[in-house]
Amino acid sequence: MKEKLNILNSEEVESLKEDYEVLTFPNDFDLVYENQIPSTGVALIKGQIELIKKSRPTQLIEDNCLMGIKQLLEEQPVRLGCRIKSNSQIVLLGKSEIFSLLKNKDSKLFNVLKSLKLEK
Amino acid sequence: MQKPFKSVDCEHCESRDKGIFCDLADGDLASVSHHKVMNHYKKGQTIFFQGNPPFGLYCINSGKIKVSKIGNDGKESIIRIAGAGDVLGHRSLFSKENYSASATVIEDSAICFLDKNYIYSALKENPSIALNLIHKLSRDMGAAENRNASMSQKNARERLAELFLTFKKNYGVEENGRCRLEIKLNRDEIASLVGTANETIIRLISEFREEGILEQDGKVIYIVDEEKLLEFANLDY
Numbered sequence: 414m415k416e417k418l419n420i421l422n423s424e425e426v427e428s429l430k431e432d433y434e435v436l437t438f439p440n441d442f443d444l445v446y447e448n449q450i451p452s453t454g455v456a457l458i459k460g461q462i463e464l465i466k467k468s469r470p471t472q473l474i475e476d477n478c479l480m481g482i483k484q485l486l487e488e489q490p491v492r493l494g495c496r497i498k499s500n501s502q503i504v505l506l507g508k509s510e511i512f513s514l515l516k517n518k519d520s521k522l523f524n525v526l527k528s529l530k531l532e533k
Numbered sequence: 534m535q536k537p538f539k540s541v542d543c544e545h546c547e548s549r550d551k552g553i554f555c556d557l558a559d560g561d562l563a564s565v566s567h568h569k570v571m572n573h574y575k576k577g578q579t580i581f582f583q584g585n586p587p588f589g590l591y592c593i594n595s596g597k598i599k600v601s602k603i604g605n606d607g608k609e610s611i612i613r614i615a616g617a618g619d620v621l622g623h624r625s626l627f628s629k630e631n632y633s634a635s636a637t638v639i640e641d642s643a644i645c646f647l648d649k650n651y652i653y654s655a656l657k658e659n660p661s662i663a664l665n666l667i668h669k670l671s672r673d674m675g676a677a678e679n680r681n682a683s684m685s686q687k688n689a690r691e692r693l694a695e696l697f698l699t700f701k702k703n704y705g706v707e708e709n710g711r712c713r714l715e716i717k718l719n720r721d722e723i724a725s726l727v728g729t730a731n732e733t734i735i736r737l738i739s740e741f742r743e744e745g746i747l748e749q750d751g752k753v754i755y756i757v758d759e760e761k762l763l764e765f766a767n768l769d770y
Contacts, residue, residue: 452646507648
């Protein structure tokens with residue numbers, strides 16, 4: 414069963430790149446392990462993210478995807494681990510960034526976050 | 534099915550008095566709690582990887598983590614062991630450099646994460662956090678200086694004795710007249726901390742046992758004769 418993803422449009426991606434630091438990870442990195450709560454949400458700008466189940470890759474995610482926000486705010490463990498592949502460019506959104514975004518109705522990302530139907 | 538996960542509020546954290554937020558009032562701690570994410574990490578899992586960019590700070594609630602560097606030859610050097618109350622990733626975060634080392638769990642751990650944005654704003658609003666961070670950095674720097682001096686001035690036997698004394702201080706539990714060390718490292722890891730070969734560590738530990746300084750029960754090490762260990766370490770305590 415494949416993980417349901419939030420795909421960002423080009424305007425939303427540009428907004429992220431303007432307002433937040435785009436990080437490049439030279440080495441593969443397990444951002445969150447299976448059954449953990451994500452420490453940040455992640456927007457994949459360029460590159461790849463592997464979803465991992467029982468230490469095995471199950472799905473490969475490519476550009477313009479937003480993940481982990483709902484699980485972060487609702488403190489829900491993820492079903493699949495998330496491995497950032499080397500040289501991927503990502504934006505990480507911590508709780509403080511997300512709280513700010515949820516208060517800013519003018520933000521291009523506000524509607525994206527609202528569509529997640531967050532419980533907190 | 535997901536296992537139920539139990540997070541701990543900062544106000545009720547067992548390591549509260551050892552951490553950088555120890556001087557915060559309950560109201561301010563509630564803000565830290567609201568922004569933190571707590572996770573359990575299993576032995577062998579990586580918190581952060583050498584060369585990657587930092588994006589927050591990690592506070593150790595419980596467990597043990599080794600901070601290590603991989604050299605150009607692929608060899609691992611352990612820089613320090615972090616435990617309850619310690620922070621990880623602060624040096625890279627504040628120097629705005631990529632991680633110079635990796636952090637890997639050596640005993641199952643509970644670790645809290647706070648994002649960079651929150652940490653910077655918390656530091657501005659609560660100077661006590663900055664002071665506690667400075668205190669930790671100063672202590673880490675002192676330990677690194679001592680270790681550097683030991684590497685050049687002491688032989689492997691003295692350095693190993695010194696390491697066991699440090700373990701006794703940080704992880705020792707008195708039990709029936711001897712001190713159980715509540716840290717489990719393999720020979721390679723001890724060799725890395727001492728800065729010598731695995732074979733030398735095996736020989737030295739065997740010597741320490743024959744001298745009656747240590748006892749071993751499986752993987753658990755007990756210090757039996759601290760005075761002799763102090764002599765071997767060539768230290769004034």
